[in-house]
Amino acid sequence: MQKPSHVLVLNCGSSSLKFAIVDPRDGRALLSGIGESLGESTPRISWKCEGRKNQQPLEQRSGHTAVIHFLVEQILSQQPALKTDLTAIGHRVVHGGEKFSHSVLIDQAVINAINECSALAPLHNPAHLLGIEAAAKAFPELPQIAVFDTAFHQSMPRHAYIYALPYSLYRDHGLRRYGMHGTSHRFVTERAAEILNLPLNEINLISAHLGNGASITAVKNGQSVDTSMGLTPLEGLVMGTRSGDVDPGLLMHLGNHLAFPIQQINSLLNKESGLLGISELSNDCRELEEAAEKGHTGALLALEIFCYRLAKYIASYYVPLGDVDALVFTGGIGENSSVIRQKVIDYLGGLGYRLAVERNLQARFGEEGPISADHSPMTLVIPTNEEWVIARDAAALVPPDTPNHDALTRE
Ligand code: AMP
DSSP states (O other): OOOOOEEEEEEEOSSOEEEEEEOTTTOOEEEEEEEESTTSSSOEEEEEETTEEEEEEOOTTOOHHHHHHHIIIIIITTOHHHHHTEEEEEEEESOOTTTOSSOEEOOHHHHHHHHHGGGGSTTTHHHHHHHHHHHHHHOTTSOEEEEETTGGGGGOOHHHHOOSSOHHHHHHHOOSOOOSOHHHHHHHHHHHHHHHTOOGGGOOEEEEEESSSEEEEEEETTEEEEESOOSSTTSSSOOSSOOOSOOHHHHHHHHHTSOOOHHHHHHHHHHSOHHHHHHTSOSOHHHHHHHHHTTOHHHHHHHHHHHHHHHHHHHHTHHHHSSOSEEEEEHHHHHHOHHHHHHHHHHTGGGTOOBOHHHHHHOOTTOOEEOBOTTSOOEEEOOOOHHHHHHHHHHHTOOTTSTTHHHHHOO
16 A cells, blocks of 8 residues: 655744644645744643644743654654654745745755845744754754745736835845745635636636735736735735735834834834724634624724725736636635625626625635626635645655655655
8 A cells, every 4th residue: 555655844933833744645634733932931832633632831932943842752752653654844934035936945055045035034034944953953864845935926027026116225135025925825826727627827816815914916827926915924905913005104104203113113013903903903803793793893994994905906906917717715814704705895896796695605614616696707715725835845846865755756
């Protein structure tokens, strides 16, 4: 019988580390978990394996290395088959700058390049490097692969990614729009092509990834040609706690007239704005929907602004695309909230969009498929699976002399 080979997928944030052991052939996660509040006073780890959930505190101020140590010594030691079946480690890396348009096998040059991009993602790239170092120590025999959030958007044309600022800022400092969530937009693009039975290099989509972070991408002939996030994940749509687009003059006003220090402006725009800031209640869409039903004016306004701004972005992407084969909703909100989808589509009536009400209500909890009314522009819900993309890319880049490589290449 064929021996399965799996990929350990790591997603290191500044104070968290998500891990999963994924079968690259079908995206099934055999184990998944997260270390949270890392470097803080009460870090903890929780994980799910074979349907059982577990949680345990970690030692005070434990960091990324401690999570990987716990994974190897405590979790995988109880499940030795999971460890022996590993063939690669795939890392989610937020920023690859202009250096990476595809996933790559990690070597010292790649580590240096990720480090050089740290200025563009100061919270994330240093954490990824910690994860890469810790994983290399724990699994010295396994190849490590970097999968970049920015890579899918490297196909954007210059007129979509250059800011209307002095060109020298781009030339000398790399200040331009890069876009994020590329792994998710790529996943739904590939899946939409399968669902609609269209060749990947011919499909035109508008892909709306709506989670706590949110971004929207125009996909032409299977490639990203515009996206709403920019130099950082702050630009674009209204998000859980991020403002999205604001007048840059507002930042000067906050500094000059209200005496906000730059750190406070940073925190205000990233952590206190968006759905949370408007509603003065919550960044959680589910909670806001419940409050809105009871007439909470802040929640009603937050949801309305979220949908209005999103609908304007969708309409604007007809400029780069011309013809659109489908609008796709994904991410926690896009996959589950029939309320948000209905509101957004209501704003797009002028472009002919209408939903099939029942299909829209049913599309949640992992359901995939069309939700548009007959004879209106195709609208799909596609649950994203970034871990699967990372596992697939990692499996594809495993060098032939790696343990378990043969099992991967035999279908
Ligand atoms: P993500 O960051 O992709 O995990 O998405 C998180 C967001 O999805 C939060 O705002 C959740 O409230 C939202 N969400 C998850 N399930 C639902 C649901 N059934 N209805 C509305 N929003 C949901």
